[in-house]
Amino acid sequence: MNKKRKVFTILFISIFLFVSIIPTIFASTDYKIIRARITMSPASPKTVNLSLSGAYYLAENPDLILDEGDYTLSVVDTNKVKIKGKNIDVTVGSQVNFIRQKHSGTGSHHLTLKGTVHGTVNYLGNMRFHVSSGSLVVTNHVPLEQYLYGVVAYEMSNAFPIEALKVQAVSARSYAIRSFSTTRDFDIGDTASTQVYRGYNPNFKNVIKAVDDTKGQVVTYNGRIIATYYSASNGGQTELPGNTWGGGTTKNNAYPYLAQKDDPYDTANPSSLYQEVFVPKTVDGTKYIATESNVDGDFVVRIVGVTTAANIRSGPGTNFSIVGTAPLNSIYKWISTTSEKDSAGFFWHRINFTGNEADTAYIREDLGQKIENGRFVYSNPILTDIQSQVFAKIKSSRNIKNATDIKINSVNTFANGKERWPGTGSRSYVTANAGVTVQFYAAGASSLSSKINENIAIELMKTNSNGSYLMSHPYLNSNLRLRGVKAAKDSGGLDGYVITNARYGHGVGMSQRGAQQMARAGKTYREILSFYFDKTELKTLETTVPELPSRGDGTDATQPAPTISSSKHKLQSNSVTGIAEKTSVSAFLGNFSVNNGSVSLVAADKKAKTSGNVGTGDVLYLKDGSGKVVKSYSVVIYGDVNGDGEINVFDIAAIRRDILGAVKIQGTYRSAADVTRDSNVDIFDVSAIRRHILGTSKINQ
Missing domain, CATH: 1.10.1330 (Type 1 dockerin domain)
Structure with a gap:
């Protein structure tokens, strides 16, 4: 061998x-502090305006007195931060840290940032500003529990039942902790791409109570913190992660606690977004029958893509004034279409809205569908869709000139067609199959044909050039994505069918609207979490909010700030890498050059480590001249x-x-x-x- x-x-x-x-x-991670990257608007600012309420000091210069009031931070000399305001005009290094300290006053105690993506926001914790590529990057180093005050309030609402808010608090805490990073200089963002975070508002008493009452609690499966995914509404069925994000069975097996199940609470909540579009079984002799368009011209524009009505503008863009509203499915004469798209990527149709073609009136293309004018123009969007599909199927064999030359007598059958994720049990469909009876005018004919039966399919979801499914649709709400068909009656009792359209968000894990409804029904937060996250249990971590420092705590004002560098190892924001296996503690510590301080090493259990080899999980301490720890770096040895x-x-x-x-x-x-x-x-x-x-x-x- x-x-x-x-x-x-x-x-x-x-x-x-x-x-x-x-x-x-x-x-060995300490979960008490989380680093939230603050998104500024516009992005990559060279200047940031802030205001201080209460006591703060600068970690880089504790002796500098920061009065309450307004300050401006700006990038100077390519990579330095200048602070100006309240009799201060100083330039520091490539970063500056505002430290929230003990405050003897009784008023507000926060830092206010202006120009974030959420507007002007108040923040607790410390605020770091550092220069990157000539711009200021902002990171809020905030106690995890206080961070959650600014998440729960905006992922749900302070008006939600307290048990629902507790569900959100535990879910958001679990999600946040899974985001902790040893390789980046931040842990999590502040937008919906991670979790919405908008600082601190003391008026949200219910939110604060929900967070405080669940302090440190996270959701675990087999002893580990789970991915507590959540979305606004699941449409009545939780979705499998392997469906939503790809990966199929392999992905599903990796998340056994994210099971697929019916969620009657979501659909029972009147605030869950839901749409039904009715189509009658019998068309002849009902209010749904087509009539010849009373609009002249070769083409008309039918209002689609809205719930009730669309705004008509005085010009081709949303910056133009609104001249009126057009009801869903109403029809107007088409005059022209813009030759170029607007800044949002849409063409605009000019229509005869007032009856006077000289008046300018425009509708955006996704809200106004340009169709051929003709004998049979249906106000019902599904009938119009069916008409178009029948035309595409038989136009050549039956010598039909226009889709509007086809009359629909009845929709005999209408059922779910192609599954979006076949064989998974998901109730998401991308087509519906219809069996219809129609008549038509052949080209040049003066009378209708005899009745014929045709089977066609209509698209509930359209695809792009790569075959990926799109949510945008001519008459279905593009914010919703769980689509299907069922039998129904209209408000007058007429038999027919509806296309149902629900699910606002990805549908995996917890439904926020479902949790709200369960709380209204008297369910506890533990019961709600157990419903959405199968076979899980709660675990409590140590997340006590650290005591605020006095001026200079951790950086003795009498001691110059220590600096550290190494030609052998790579110092990240909170970690150190570039370490060969079997490196002795003495050799490791000797590879650092320290000014105005010293370094030491502790093991994962926080006990001093002076011999043996350096290992992953050890922590390198940087100390100032008085021996106080001012910075720590987690050791990472890949492998x-x-x-x-x-x-x-x-x-x-x-x-x-x-x-x-x-x-x-x-x-x-x-x-x-x-x-x-x-x-x-x-x-x-x-x-x-x-x-x-x-x-x-x-x-x-």
């Missing part, structure tokens, strides 16, 4: 021997997953247990397990460690 094959055999045997005895790996400072089969076993879902790797250790740096822990990382052990390809630290 060749030598390498022998090594492989030993590796595999070792893996299976050790996989059952490898210890559970827990993160050293269990923190023993070596890369071996124990680390492979740990990753395999993570992949199998037995014991999940978290925090700093998960960063070390992501050897390929692709933000995933998978078999590719196992392969990289194997190659490292065999010596065929060393891991780049």
Whole structure:
């Protein structure tokens, strides 16, 4: 047997021997503070305006007195921050940190930022400004529990029942903690792409109570914090993650707690967005029968894509004044269409809105559908759609000139067609199948044909050039995405069918409207969380809000600020990498150059570490001249997953247990397990460690 094959055999045997005895790996991350990146508008500002209420000091210059009031921060000399205001005009380095300190007053105590994507916002915690590519980047270092005050209030509402707000608080806390990063200088954003965060408002008493009453609580599955996905409404059925985000069964198996189930609470909530579009079974002799258009011209514009009515503008753009509103499905003479799209990417139709073609009136193309004028123009959008599909099918064989030469007598059958995710149980359909009876005028004919039956399909979701499904639709609400067909009656009792359209958001995990309705029905937050996240339990972490410092705490004003650098290792915002395995503590500490201070190393349990090897999970402390810790860096050695400072089969076993879902790797250790740096822990990382052990390809630290 060749030598390498022998090594492989030993590796595999070792893996299976050790996989059952490898210890559970827990993160050493402190969850008390989260770093929220603040989105400014416009993006990448060179100047930021803020206002201080209460006591603050600068970490970079604790002796500088910051009076309450307005300040302007700006980038000068390419990479320095200038602070001006309240008798201060100073230039500091490439970053400045406003530290919220103990305050003896009784008034407001916050920092107000102007020009965020959410407008003018008040923030608790500390605020970091640093220069990147010539612009100011803003990050709020805020206690996790106080951060949640600014999330729950805007992901739900202070008016929601308290038990629903508790559900949101626990879900948002779990989501936030899973976002903690040791490789970035921030943990989470402040928009809907992560979680909406809008600072602090003391008037949201219910929100504050919900957060405080669930302090530290997170949702766990098999002992690990789960991905607590949530959206506004699921439309009556929770969706599988493998459907919504791709990945199919593999993705679903990775999230066993995100099960597919009916959610009657979501649909019972009158605030859940829901749309039904009716089409009659019998058209002849009912109010749905087509009449010849009384509008002249070859083309007309029918109002679509709105719930009730569309605004008509005096010019081709939303910046023009509104001259009136046009009801859904109303018809107007088409005059022309703009030759160029507006700034939002739309063409505009000019229509005869007032009866006088000299008057200018415009409707945007997605709200006004240009169609051929003709004998049979239906106000019902589904009948118009059916008419178009029948025309496309039989126009050549029956010699029909226009779609409007076809009369629909009845819709005999109307049912769900193609499933969006076949075989998964999802009630999301992309087509509906119709069996119809029609008559038509052949080209040049003066009388209607005899009745014929045709089977056609209409699109509930359209596709782009790549075959991806789109939410935009001529007559269905484009904000909703769970579409299907069922039998129904109209308000007058006429038999027919409706296209149903629901689900505002991705539908995975918790429905905020469903949670609201469950709370109204008397369910507790624990019951609600258990409903949306299968077989999970709550765990309480230590997230106590740290006591505010006095001026200079952590950075002694009598001591110059320490600086640290290394030519061998890579210092990130909160981590240090570039460390070879089996590096001794003494060699590691000797690789740093420190001015005005010193460094020391502690293990994951926070006990001093003075001998042995450096390992993942250790923490490097930077201290000032008085010995106070002013900065800490978590050690990450890629491939050293269990923190023993070596890369071996124990680390492979740990990753395999993570992949199998037995014991999940978290925090700093998960960063070390992501050897390929692709933000995933998978078999590719196992392969990289194997190659490292065999010596065929060393891991780049």
